[in-house]
Amino acid sequence: MRSFDLSLYLVLDPGLCAGIGMVETARAAVAGGATMVQLRDKTGGTARTVEIGRALKDALAGTGARLIVNDDVAAAVAIGADGVHVGQGDMAVAEARARIGPEAILGLSVETPELAAAADPALVDYIGAGPVFATPTKPDHEQAVGFDGLIAQIAASSIPAVAIGGLKVRHVAPVLAAGARGIAVVSAICGQPDPEAAARDLAKEIEAVRSRRSENGSHRASLDR
Ligand SMILES: Cc1ncc(COP(=O)(O)OP(=O)(O)O)c(N)n1
Ligand SMILES: Cc1nc(C(=O)O)sc1CCOP(=O)(O)O
Numbered sequence: 001m002r003s004f005d006l007s008l009y010l011v012l013d014p015g016l017c018a019g020i021g022m023v024e025t026a027r028a029a030v031a032g033g034a035t036m037v038q039l040r041d042k043t044g045g046t047a048r049t050v051e052i053g054r055a056l057k058d059a060l061a062g063t064g065a066r067l068i069v070n071d072d073v074a075a076a077v078a079i080g081a082d083g084v085h086v087g088q089g090d091m092a093v094a095e096a097r098a099r100i101g102p103e104a105i106l107g108l109s110v111e112t113p114e115l116a117a118a119a120d121p122a123l124v125d126y127i128g129a130g131p132v133f134a135t136p137t138k139p140d141h142e143q144a145v146g147f148d149g150l151i152a153q154i155a156a157s158s159i160p161a162v163a164i165g166g167l168k169v170r171h172v173a174p175v176l177a178a179g180a181r182g183i184a185v186v187s188a189i190c191g192q193p194d195p196e197a198a199a200r201d202l203a204k205e206i207e208a209v210r211s212r213r214s215e216n217g218s219h220r221a222s223l224d225r
């Protein structure tokens with residue numbers, strides 16, 4: 001399987017990105033530190049998704065950031081994307097895995113600890129856990145679970161998790177403390193006046209939280225000696 005880093009996961013929205021567009025938003029976000037980019041266009045259809053996805057693939061080439069396509073497995077294959085993200089009501093993970101092949105990255109949304117526990121680590125590479133908070137970006141989202149719900153979802157599975165739903169810079173520390181490998185955002189980057197700066201603020205906070213945690217860890221280890 002392709003390696004990937006869930007630290008800062010941008011989910012693109014064509015409406016919120018309308019100012020500079022999805023490709024420029026992705027380019028800026030990756031320059032600011034985004035590690036994954038998901039093409040999520042619920043309106044365009046496969047042909048449009050493939051067109052934008054190919055432009056995104058060119059824009060991300062050589063950056064190390066991974067390109068994931070939401071819902072549309074056929075488009076992901078046509079684009080040659082790094083992977084696909086499906087929800088509980090989308091294509092079954094076994095079928096998605098069969099269609100994208102063993103090397104591609106497969107993400108699955110979970111909204112409860114039971115769904116997290118049911119996700120098969122042999123098929124699914126990461127889970128999108130949430131929604132942490134209610135968000136107008138996805139009006140049909142499931143019940144918000146808060147940080148306690150996020151902790152329960154993540155604890156129920158051995159699969160790496162990225163948290164999603166209403167997340168901003170101030171949520172990075174509790175999201176990482178909950179056990180998530182990263183934070184997935186739409187509106188914290190898409191449509192911001194400076195998407196690169198917005199991504200950089202998130203990436204810096206992720207780094208700061210991780211370095212505080214490793215300093216605390218080495219301090220504790222030296223006390224234990
Ligand atoms: C990283 C990530 N997590 C969750 C979702 C939501 O997927 P889904 O439940 O299928 O809803 P839609 O995005 O398809 O509306 C996601 N896209 N990405
Ligand atoms: C795409 C998506 N999926 C969700 C889920 O809970 O599964 S919430 C969501 C939208 C997140 O947007 P924002 O960062 O603007 O709140």
Ligand SMILES: [Mg+2]
Nearest residue numbers: 071086087090
């Ligand atoms: Mg979906």
